[in-house]
Amino acid sequence: MSQTLQNNSKKYKIWIWILSIAIPIAVAILFTVRIPGVERLGFLPPIYATINGLTAILLVAAVIQIKSGNRKNHERLMKTAIILSALFLVMYVAYHMTSDSTSYGGEGALRYIYFFILISHILLSITVIPFVLITYVRAISGDFVNHRKIARITFPLWLYVAVTGVIVYVMISPYY
Template identity: 50%
Template structure:
């Protein structure tokens, strides 16, 4: 074996499991009754943290894209792992908030209302899609399946960038109504 060979691992079971668990959990939160036990706790800091985590994810993804364009694979991997970390922190914060707080209604009117719901709807749909896409893309990268990694990364990167950016935009647009 040379230094560049990697023992290929089968990530499929964990990818399928995480995709189902994460997307089902987020969907379940929409219908789940909210807990009143912490009604005196101000949870509005959590949506702000979600926006911060999404912002960092966006920055890390752009940095990963720049580093891979410069053929710096080591730095690219580090930025992708950083993006996964901030995405995981976002998920914990998101689940915590939506498990304990009622949904906030958007109060804007006119054209901005349609813009907001378009951004929100595309954000939600692509958020569900990015879970398996990102996991498969990273698995192919770890297994050094370079061509397969590149093919899927061409789709994953712009979608993940869009999801992280629109997460921030949704927060900015709804923040006045918390």
């Protein structure tokens, strides 16, 4: 790796780890906060579920673009996916700061399926944070060899989180 790439990598590495740890901790803490006097933001779940769906579509489109040699379109789509993911996170936290969590009311096998999807979604949504950040930094640093290597891991993780976010919403929406 060239000296410039090494310097860029070191420059971002600490920020990647700070964000990868701080974001899940902040979300967990904010889950315990209720904003007094603020009306419940019950309109947000279908919006942030839609954002998850759009993110999934953008991720697939971005892979298609890069495989077609359209690096600029790939870059635009990926930046948009990152922005949408950040927007999702803000809305998700805002909703939970104004509303109690909704309990799943399904029974039987669907209940086990729901909780499997929910738990795997939550765990992978935490896990994917450093992968997305590292993948992005390698791209903006011009380290495309290592970018491709980690993108092969990041893509399915991120896609799973985006798709299961929609599935969790669809499964729990009757109980809001």
